[in-house]
Amino acid sequence: MSAADQTEPVVLLELARASRVYGRGDGTVVAMSDVDVKVRAGEFVTIVGPSGSGKSTCLNILGCLDLPTSGNYLLAGQDMAQIKAEQRAVIRRDNIGFVLQNPNLIARMSALENVALPLVYRGLGRTERRLRAHAALEAVGLGNRVGHRPDELSGGQQQRVAIARAIVAQPRILIADEPTGALDTVTSAGVVNLLLELNRTMRLTVVLVTHDQSVAGRAPRLCVFRDGRLVSDETGRRRFHAC
Numbered sequence: 001m002s003a004a005d006q007t008e009p010v011v012l013l014e015l016a017r018a019s020r021v022y023g024r025g026d027g028t029v030v031a032m033s034d035v036d037v038k039v040r041a042g043e044f045v046t047i048v049g050p051s052g053s054g055k056s057t058c059l060n061i062l063g064c065l066d067l068p069t070s071g072n073y074l075l076a077g078q079d080m081a082q083i084k085a086e087q088r089a090v091i092r093r094d095n096i097g098f099v100l101q102n103p104n105l106i107a108r109m110s111a112l113e114n115v116a117l118p119l120v121y122r123g124l125g126r127t128e129r130r131l132r133a134h135a136a137l138e139a140v141g142l143g144n145r146v147g148h149r150p151d152e153l154s155g156g157q158q159q160r161v162a163i164a165r166a167i168v169a170q171p172r173i174l175i176a177d178e179p180t181g182a183l184d185t186v187t188s189a190g191v192v193n194l195l196l197e198l199n200r201t202m203r204l205t206v207v208l209v210t211h212d213q214s215v216a217g218r219a220p221r222l223c224v225f226r227d228g229r230l231v232s233d234e235t236g237r238r239r240f241h242a243c
Contacts, residue, residue: 013039018071031057049225064092097166101181112146136164156187176208
C-alpha cells in the first residue's frame with residue numbers, strides 16, 4: 001500500500017461545541033448542547049436516541065437545514081454560519097441528498113420521472129436527465145422498474161426510488177432520516193444493505209438516524225444522543241441496547 005493510500009480521509013462534517021436553543025425565557029428549549037463530532041469523507045454514521053434527544057436537530061444542522069445557536073458547523077472546512085442563506089442552499093443542493101421515512105414520490109410520475117426531477121432544477125436536458133436517472137435506478141436494483149408508477153411498487157421499492165432520487169445528482173453526502181421506519185423487518189434489512197453498498201461503492205458519506213435496533217446494530221459507527229447531548233460515539237462491532 002502506498003503512502004497516499006494510507007492517508008486518513010478528510011473531515012467532511014464537523015460540529016464544534018455546537019448547541020441549538022429554541023424560544024426565549026420560560027419557553028426556552030435546549031434541543032442540542034455542546035456537541036463535538038467529526039465525520040470523515042466516506043464514513044457511515046448512524047445516530048440513535050429517544051424522542052427529544054437531539055438527534056433530529058443534529059441531522060438538520062448536518063444537512064444545512066438549520067444552524068447552531070452557538071458553536072460551529074463546518075462542511076468541508078467551511079463554517080456554514082459565515083455564509084449567506086442563498087449560498088447554503090446551493091451547497092445543500094450540490095452536496096447533500098436526503099432520504100426520509102416517507103418516500104414522497106409523485107403519484108402521476110414513473111420511477112424514472114421521479115428520480116430525474118431534481119435534475120430539472122439543475123438545467124440538464126431531457127436526454128441527460130433520463131440517462132442519469134436510469135443509472136441511479138440501476139444502482140438501487142430497479143433498472144427493470146423504470147416505467148412503474150409508485151402505486152405499482154412495493155413499499156421497499158418506493159424507498160429505493162427515493163434513494164435513487166437522492167443520489168442522482170451525485171452528492172457527497174446522504175442524509176437518511178428514519179428511512180426504514182415504515183418498512184417491515186425484511187424490507188428494512190434490504191434498504192440498509194443498499195445504503196451500506198452505496199457507501200462502499202460510491203464512497204458516499206452516509207449519516208442515518210434510526211429507532212430500529214436491528215439497523216443500529218449494523219452501524220459501522222454509532223452515535224448515541226440523550227437529553228440534547230452526544231453521550232456515546234463508537235466505531236466497530238457492538239451489541240446495541242435501546243436508549
